Amino acid sequence: MKNEIIFNLIKVHQRIENACKMAGRNSSDVQLLLATKTVPAEKIRIAIEAGETLMGENKMQELRDKNDILKNLPIERHFIGHLQTNKVKDVLKYATCIQSLDRINLADELQKQLQNQNRKLDVFVQVNTSYEESKFGLAPEDVLSFIKKIKTYETLNIKGLMTIGLLDVEKEKMIPSLRLLRTIRDEIYSEGIEGLQDLKLSMGMSQDLELAIAEGSNMVRIGTSIFGNRFLGKEIWNENIAE
Known part of the structure; x- marks a missing residue:
């Protein structure tokens, strides 16, 4: 298992390197985030020990359940799934970044909880660029006004x-x-909004990694190509299927 994960990581990093060369970009501009939905903590540990520093979870329960093993390891834990407001307080116990901010009431709850904790939090704004009803995220035409509003929240970076x-x-x-x-x-x-001149683009998964890098991605979220298909009951979970 360990050798397979390490071998897969090498292949993914080579894909990133090759895609950056094709796009005329420096590979240091693109980060790899481990998409770890349903992945056991011990497998994640192998990737961390191999040098990975970013992971993303879709469910609060998985953040919590894997915490005992991961809490003392050098890894940033991003939350990349749809976040319900009633789960915010619990998610903030574990997550260092929220990548799925897509509505004002979620921003309000994050602000409230973060003010109580006297801390700030990094966030990404999720956009539904494919206009699919099955996906969460803001409509593209609403992003600019949303960003301007969120910029006034002192706890959200x-x-x-x-x-x-x-x-x-x-x-x-x-x-x-x-x-x-x-x-x-x-x-x-x-x-020309102050503080918003170095925004990262988090896009690209196992299926479209190369295309995303060609279009400017700074962070690709890869699960299947590293950890393989995950079984959920009678179904195989695929990272490329929206929630």
Whole structure:
């Protein structure tokens, strides 16, 4: 198991390196985040010991259940799933960043809990760039006004934008939903808002890693290509399927 995970990590990093070369980018500009939904903590530990420093969980329960093993390891734990307001207090016990901020009432609850704890939190704004009803995230046309509003929340540090692109289609059809996130970021830049001139783009998974990097991704969220398919009851979970 250990050798397989390490071998897979090497392959993924090589894919990132190759994609960056093709795009004329420096590979140091693209971070790898381990997508660890349903992945046992011991497998995650192997990846951390191999040098990985970022992981993303979709469920509060998994953050909690894996905490005993992971809490003392050098890993940033991002929350990348849909976050209900009644789970905010618990998620904040474990997460160092929320990548799925997509509505004002969630921002309000985060602000409330963070003020109580006298701390700040890094966040990414989630955007539904594929306009799919099955996916969470803001409509692209609503992002700029939302960002301006969130900028007034003193406990939230806006670090970037996140999306799940259109998947399981021909590559040519995947590109627009990825490119749109970069376009939205550039529109934000054009507003000249203080503190919002270095936004990261979190996009790209096992299926569309290369396309995402070509379109400007700074963080790819990879699970299946590292840990393999995960079984949930009678079904195989695939990271590329939206919640």
